[in-house]
Amino acid sequence: MQLKDSVIIITGGGQGLGRAMAEYLAAKGARLALVDLNQERLDEAVAACEAAGSQARSYLCNVANEEQVETMVNQVAADFGAIHGLINNAGILRDGLLIKNKDGQIQKMSLAQWQSVIDVNLTGVFLCTRDVAAKMIELGNQGLIINISSISRAGNMGQSNYSAAKSGVAALTVVWAKELARYGIRVAAIAPGFIETEMTAGMKPEALEKMTAGIPLKRMGKPDEIAHSAAYLFENDYYTGRVLELDGGIRI
Numbered sequence: 684m685q686l687k688d689s690v691i692i693i694t695g696g697g698q699g700l701g702r703a704m705a706e707y708l709a710a711k712g713a714r715l716a717l718v719d720l721n722q723e724r725l726d727e728a729v730a731a732c733e734a735a736g737s738q739a740r741s742y743l744c745n746v747a748n749e750e751q752v753e754t755m756v757n758q759v760a761a762d763f764g765a766i767h768g769l770i771n772n773a774g775i776l777r778d779g780l781l782i783k784n785k786d787g788q789i790q791k792m793s794l795a796q797w798q799s800v801i802d803v804n805l806t807g808v809f810l811c812t813r814d815v816a817a818k819m820i821e822l823g824n825q826g827l828i829i830n831i832s833s834i835s836r837a838g839n840m841g842q843s844n845y846s847a848a849k850s851g852v853a854a855l856t857v858v859w860a861k862e863l864a865r866y867g868i869r870v871a872a873i874a875p876g877f878i879e880t881e882m883t884a885g886m887k888p889e890a891l892e893k894m895t896a897g898i899p900l901k902r903m904g905k906p907d908e909i910a911h912s913a914a915y916l917f918e919n920d921y922y923t924g925r926v927l928e929l930d931g932g933i934r935i
Contacts, residue, residue, distance in 0.1 A: 687712030829871055
């Protein structure tokens with residue numbers, strides 16, 4: 684697949700890994716539809732993509748809302764005339780232990796903690812993939828859908844909700860690759876490890892040092908390294924149904 688002039692939707696595209704991937708793909712000539720809930724961040728990301736030499740538009744959308752997702756996909760198709768790719772990057776964290784016993788007081792992970800992460804990180808991926816795939820088939824477009832999973836898919840303490848969602852995303856990648864291949868639509872996933880983002884920048888120095896020490900390469904990954912891999916997946920037409928692990932060798 685040629686990235687130049689391809690239309691790619693990126694959820695969570697206003698910041699973090701989403702914006703890094705958007706700028707990287709824009710520099711290769713891709714036309715970007717950036718989806719997020721923060722208009723200010725979206726405006727900044729769109730400007731950055733345009734500065735990189737490509738076309739970009741912003742779309743406010745809650746990926747966990749079925750009606751909003753359908754509206755967004757239809758609008759992208761109307762604005763660009765085609766859809767060739769999707770990166771399911773939007774996600775949230777609501778970390779916590781399943782059960783915490785503090786001084787004899789039992790605290791349980793709330794259903795709200797569980798459901799909010801499942802809604803965005805798993806159901807959101809389902810909704811976006813379903814509607815984008817349907818629109819691609821309708822338009823006769825072929826291409827690639829990338830799901831952003833995580834090394835936490837293997838199970839990470841304090842992340843019952845997040846691990847379940849990211850494991851589900853990895854499994855769905857295989858399912859959808861098999862189902863959509865007949866339409867010329869590939870589906871792949873990237874499972875990042877610890878990456879230098881705004882989220883990790885807010886961690887305590889001692890926590891960051893301890894985390895980095897456990898990575899064989901002794902450093903966190905850079906957003907551009909994830910973006911580079913996303914571009915590779917788009918350009919390699921024989922990659923589908925697999926999860927690309929980018930974690931510096933660490934295993935949870």
